[in-house]
Amino acid sequence: MDQLSRYKKQAKLGEGTYGEVFRVQDTENNEILAMKKIQVENDEEGIPGTAIREISLLRELNHENVVKIRRVICQNRKVYIMFEHCEMDLRKFMNANDLSQKLVRELTKQVMAGTNYCHIHRVMHRDLKPQNVLLNISGGQPICKLADFGLARSFGVPIRHYTHEIVTLWYRSPEVLLGSKLYSTAVDVWSIGCIMAELSTGEPLFQGRSEVEMLFEIFQLRGTPTEDSWPGVSQLKDWRDTFPKLMGQSLQKRLRNSLSAQGFDLLEKLLEMDPGKRIPLSEAMSHKWFLE
The missing domain is CATH 3.30.200.20 (Phosphorylase Kinase; domain 1)
Known part of the structure; x- marks a missing residue:
C-alpha cells in the first residue's frame, strides 16, 4: 500500500x-x-x-x-x-517584529530550555542558529522548537574526538574555530549567546566570511585569549602565536545598551572564551535576568 x-x-x-x-x-x-x-x-x-x-x-x-x-x-x-509543522523560524520572526526586552528573555529561555533538555539526555545540537529554531504562535505567545538535528551527536564520558566542521560559521565557538576536537556542550552555549545578542539588536553578533575572520571578530570583541585567561589555548591545533593581541571591548557598547545590566551579565557568561568557564545551561536558566 x-x-x-x-x-x-x-x-x-x-x-x-x-x-x-x-x-x-x-x-x-x-x-x-x-x-x-x-x-x-x-x-x-x-x-x-x-x-x-x-x-x-x-x-x-x-x-x-x-x-x-x-x-x-x-x-x-x-x-x-x-x-x-511550525509557522516560521526565529530569523523570520525577528525580521517581522520589534522585540521587547521581555520577549527577548522569553525566546532566549525557551531556546535554553530545549537545549538543556538535549544536554541532560546527552545530545549536543552543534548547529544552533535562528534558522534552526522554529516557532509557533499559541495564544499570542511564541513557542520555540529546536529543529534540524542533522549535525547533532550523542555524547558520553570520556568525551570522544569530534570533527570541528560543525555549526554555521557565525555561531561557531572559539574552541571549534581553533581546531579543538575535544569539545563539549559549551559549543551550544556559545551559539545561544550569539542568538541572545542577535535577538536584542536584530543583527548577527559576528559575521566573518572565513574561520580566520571569525576569530579576529571574536578577539576584537572578547579579547585575544592567553594561557592565563584560557589555560591550554596555545596547544589547540589552529592557534598561532602571531594572532594580534587585542584587548576586547565592552558588550554594552557594542550592543548599544540593548539589554539590562543583568542581561549583559548573563551574556558575558555565555560568551566566555574558555569553554571550561562558560556557564552551563542549568545554571544560566536560573540567572537573575529571567526574574526581571
Whole structure:
C-alpha cells in the first residue's frame, strides 16, 4: 500500500542540505505537518548519515521546545520524515517584529530550555542558529522548537574526538574555530549567546566570511585569549602565536545598551572564551535576568 497517499502536498517550504521540505496535510486527521523528502542516491551509500542521526535522536527526545517527529516512511528509494509543522523560524520572526526586552528573555529561555533538555539526555545540537529554531504562535505567545538535528551527536564520558566542521560559521565557538576536537556542550552555549545578542539588536553578533575572520571578530570583541585567561589555548591545533593581541571591548557598547545590566551579565557568561568557564545551561536558566 502507498503510505504516502494519505499526505496531500500544500506548498514547498524550503530546501535543506539533504532534502526538500513540504507542508502537507494528513487527510486522515487533517493535521498539518512538515515533510522532509530525502533522495537515496544509490544502494551503496544508502540513507545519508545526517538523516539517520536526526531520526534516531529526535525519536528519543520529547520536550515542548524540541520539534517532534511524527512518522518515517521509506518508499521508492526515498525517505520521508514527517515533523510537526511550525509557522516560521526565529530569523523570520525577528525580521517581522520589534522585540521587547521581555520577549527577548522569553525566546532566549525557551531556546535554553530545549537545549538543556538535549544536554541532560546527552545530545549536543552543534548547529544552533535562528534558522534552526522554529516557532509557533499559541495564544499570542511564541513557542520555540529546536529543529534540524542533522549535525547533532550523542555524547558520553570520556568525551570522544569530534570533527570541528560543525555549526554555521557565525555561531561557531572559539574552541571549534581553533581546531579543538575535544569539545563539549559549551559549543551550544556559545551559539545561544550569539542568538541572545542577535535577538536584542536584530543583527548577527559576528559575521566573518572565513574561520580566520571569525576569530579576529571574536578577539576584537572578547579579547585575544592567553594561557592565563584560557589555560591550554596555545596547544589547540589552529592557534598561532602571531594572532594580534587585542584587548576586547565592552558588550554594552557594542550592543548599544540593548539589554539590562543583568542581561549583559548573563551574556558575558555565555560568551566566555574558555569553554571550561562558560556557564552551563542549568545554571544560566536560573540567572537573575529571567526574574526581571
